[in-house]
Amino acid sequence: MxxxxxxxxxxxxxxxxxxxxxxxxxxxxxxxxxxxxxxxxxxxxxxxxxxxxxxxxxxxxxxxxxxxxxxxxxxxYRQRYADLAVNHDVRDVFIQRAQIIRTIRQFMDSEGLLEVETPILQPVYGGAAARPFITHHNQLDEDLFLRISFELYLKRLLVGGYDGVYEIGRDFRNEGVSFKHNTEFTMLEFYKAYIDYNGVMDITERMLAAVAMAVHGRTQAPYQGSVIDYTPPWPRRTVREAIREEAEIDYMDYPDATSLEAAIFDWLPAEERREFQRGQPWGKLIEHLLGAAVEKKLIQPTFITDYPRDISPFAKRVAGDDVHVERFEFYIAGMEMGNAFTELNDPRDQAARFEEMARLFRADDDDAAPTDDDYLRAMRYGMPPNGGFGMGIDRLIMLMTGQRSIRDVLLYPHLKQTGR
RNA sequence: GGCCCCGUAGCUCAACGGCAGAGCAGUUGACUCUUAAUCAAUUGGUUAGAGGUUCAAAUCCUCUCGGGGUCACCA
Structure with missing residues (x-):
């Protein structure tokens, strides 16, 4: 020079x-x-x-x-720009994140599902048991909720004649944060006509195998010392079987909440009994037992099927069984990854479920599903039988990129504001 | 929200009742050079904040702020 x-x-x-x-x-x-x-x-x-x-x-x-x-x-986290500028492996995670979402989108398209967008600001929230954020429209002078799921808006579209729709977008839940919870997170939901939850399980397996293939070139992926094998088919166990095996409790022997609560209390280790919350509905107890006894053991991808009806207001009953619905959750690396069911499409049963929820839970309870009259009206026009699915995309990205915390797959994870 | 751990220079850390330090970065000077760092010199601190104990506090105690973990919560 x-x-x-x-x-x-x-x-x-x-x-x-x-x-x-x-x-x-x-x-x-x-x-x-x-x-x-x-x-x-x-x-x-x-x-x-x-x-x-x-x-x-x-x-x-x-x-x-x-x-x-x-x-x-x-x-x-606070200065992600510096983190990215200096740590190349962090930059790589977000390149992989984009690749994973692109793969999911291509997979959904190839399944014949239509990508749509539905309201984030909703006058009635629903589709999940979570506390919403509330905001306000000044000119219209009305309160609105940030969505906690897309479910009810997507299923309305099946009434409109689409055979299958999906959405990838942000949900907002006003609850605690942890290594697997961020206040806003990215969700995939899809609904497809003329399949039941078995068909949804098939799609789930193939989709995650395709993602693993895109990221790792094979259907296995390392995570936290294990090798997760996404190759279909995955094991399918009912809630009842899983709990019977891991906790040696058959909840069908305890047909009411009082007796089941006593059985669970006896089963709990002494140090956890103090924390045990009394007076929960029957299905809620089963869910907690599942979380306490089974969830962490499900390292390889596993479908847990047939959940209690009283905590699943949008799922269709198992034929000839009044207490279970055709619902599954799937677990990988001890984490709940997603939730799906054969969607309830009978408007009379749906109305009864809303009433049941109102009886079971106080209106301000997180588990209460507020009655959505417009949703009921849509269903009365005729909703095709369909299977629906929801999955936390961020958790999937954790699995595929080997990250231990959801904060490491979000560019700007939610942190408490510093003073001033 | 409960409980536990953590917070020292821009970054990574030491000092763990007795003078707040190191490496890198930065700054200044020398070098047409080097392969993380050429050489030399040098700046840098309300030890997260406030209060307390003590002759003496980064260190012990209390509260506040922030982070992490865990439990609760989260279909």
Whole structure:
């Protein structure tokens, strides 16, 4: 480079983290390093603060040795730009995230499902048991809820004549955060006419196998020391079987909440009894027992099927069985990944379910499903039989990219505001 | 929200009742150089914040703020 340009560099007017444009001849230095013999140099952008320093050296054996690091979790999340600028493996996670979502979208399209968008701001929330965020429209002077699921809006579209629809988008739930919960998270839901929950299980298996194939080139993927095998078919166990095997309780022996509660209380380890919440409905008790006794053991992909009716207001009954519905959840690496059922499409049964929920839960209970009259009206026009499905995309991305926390697959995870 | 752990320089960490330190970054000077770091010198702190105990507090106690974990909650 010429004398004037060299002086700029020497005087450190141009330094690490600046953006520059160089014109010149590609060359190799005496030490063998590829370099540029610079004729012209232009400063494109000046860095005023240095980034946290990380330098990498490729060793003779090909391993990369790192010097210095930027690892403070809070700083990394609050200043994701610096995290990305400095930690290449973090950048890679979000490239894989885009690839996974693209794969899911292609898979859904190839299944003949139509991608749609439905309201995020809803006058009546529903489709899940969660506390919503409430906001307000000033000019219309009405309260609105941020959606907790897409379910009821999507199923209305089947009434409209589409044979299958799906949506990938954000849900908002006003509840605690954890390594697998963020207040806003990305969900996939689909509804397909003329299949039941067995058909949905088939689609689920094939979809996740396709995602694993796209990310890893095979249907197995490592996660936290295990190798998760997504190859279909996955084991299918009923809730009743799973609980009978893991907790040695057959809840059908306890047909009412009082007796079942006593049985669970006896089963619980002494130190957990103090925390045990009394007075829950029958189905809720079963669900808790499933969570306590079974969930963490389900490392390989597993369908758990046939849930209690009283906590599943939108699922169709199992034929000839008044207490169970055609519903499944699937578990991977000890995490609940998704929830699906043969959708209830009988408007009279649906109205009865809303009434049952109102009896079972107080209106402000998270589990209460507020009656959605417009949804009932849609169903009265005739809704085709269909199978529906919901899955937390962020959790799937955790599995596929080997991340332990949902915060590591979200560019901007929710953090508490710092003062001022 | 309960309980447990953590918060020291821009970054990564040490000091764990007795003078707040190191490496890197930064700054200054030298070098048409180097392959994480050329050499030399040097700046940098309300130890997250407030209060308390003590002759003396980064260190012990209380509260607040923030983070992590766990439980509750989360079909």
């Amino acid at each position: 010429d004398e004037a340009t060299y002086q700029l560099v020497r005087e450190k007017l141009i330094e690490v983290d600046d953006f520059v444009q160089a014109t010149g001849t590609l060359m190799r230095t005496k030490a063998g390093e590829i370099s540029v013999h610079v004729r012209e140099l232009a400063l494109l952008s000046k860095a005023l603060s240095p980034l946290p320093v990380i330098k990498q050296q490729v060793q003779d054996d090909g391993t990369i040795r790192e010097f210095g690091e930027f690892s403070d979790t809070e700083s990394r």
